[in-house]
Amino acid sequence: MSKVDDILKLKGVKPTSVRIIVLDYLLDQGKAQSLKDIESGLVRTERSSIFRTLKLFEQHKLIHSIDDGSGMTKYAVCADGCNCELKDLHFHFFCISCQKTYCLTDYPIPQINLPKNFKMLQANMVIKGLCETCNS
Ligand SMILES: [Zn+2]
Ligand SMILES: [Zn+2]
Known part of the structure; x- marks a missing residue:
C-alpha cells in the first residue's frame, strides 16, 4: 500500500481517484497550496x-487550512498524529517574495x-519573511 492509501484509510476516507490524486499532489508539494x-x-x-x-479532507482532519494573509486560503497535509486539536496548531511561515506558505510544525x-x-x-500565527530560495 502506498502512503496515500494508508493516510486515507487511517482517516476513514474512501479512496476515490480524485481523492488519491489530490492527496498525492499535496504530499508531493511539501508546502501549503x-x-x-x-x-x-x-x-x-x-x-x-x-x-x-479539500472540504472532505478538512472534515476528516487530513489537511488543515491556513489564512496566511495573502487573501487565499491555503491547505497543508496534517503531520502524523495531528488531530487538528488546539495542541496541534502551529506557526506558519509565509514568504513575501514567492508567496509560498510552510508549516512550522515544530x-x-x-x-x-x-x-x-x-x-x-x-x-x-504567521511569520512573514524570505524562504531559503528567495533569501539566497
Ligand atoms: Zn520564497
Ligand atoms: Zn500547518
Missing part, C-alpha cells in the same frame, strides 16, 4: 471536485492567558 495552485497543478481535474475533496502555538471566561478556538 491554495485551491488555485492545486487547480493549475492538476489541470485534468475539475475545480469543483478538487474543492469538494513550533506549536503557545498557551496564553486569555481574559476570564474567554475561550480559544483557533489561532492564526
Whole structure:
C-alpha cells in the first residue's frame, strides 16, 4: 500500500481517484497550496471536485487550512498524529517574495492567558519573511 492509501484509510476516507490524486499532489508539494495552485497543478481535474475533496479532507482532519494573509486560503497535509486539536496548531511561515506558505510544525502555538471566561478556538500565527530560495 502506498502512503496515500494508508493516510486515507487511517482517516476513514474512501479512496476515490480524485481523492488519491489530490492527496498525492499535496504530499508531493511539501508546502501549503491554495485551491488555485492545486487547480493549475492538476489541470485534468475539475475545480469543483478538487474543492469538494479539500472540504472532505478538512472534515476528516487530513489537511488543515491556513489564512496566511495573502487573501487565499491555503491547505497543508496534517503531520502524523495531528488531530487538528488546539495542541496541534502551529506557526506558519509565509514568504513575501514567492508567496509560498510552510508549516512550522515544530513550533506549536503557545498557551496564553486569555481574559476570564474567554475561550480559544483557533489561532492564526504567521511569520512573514524570505524562504531559503528567495533569501539566497
Ligand atoms: Zn520564497
Ligand atoms: Zn500547518
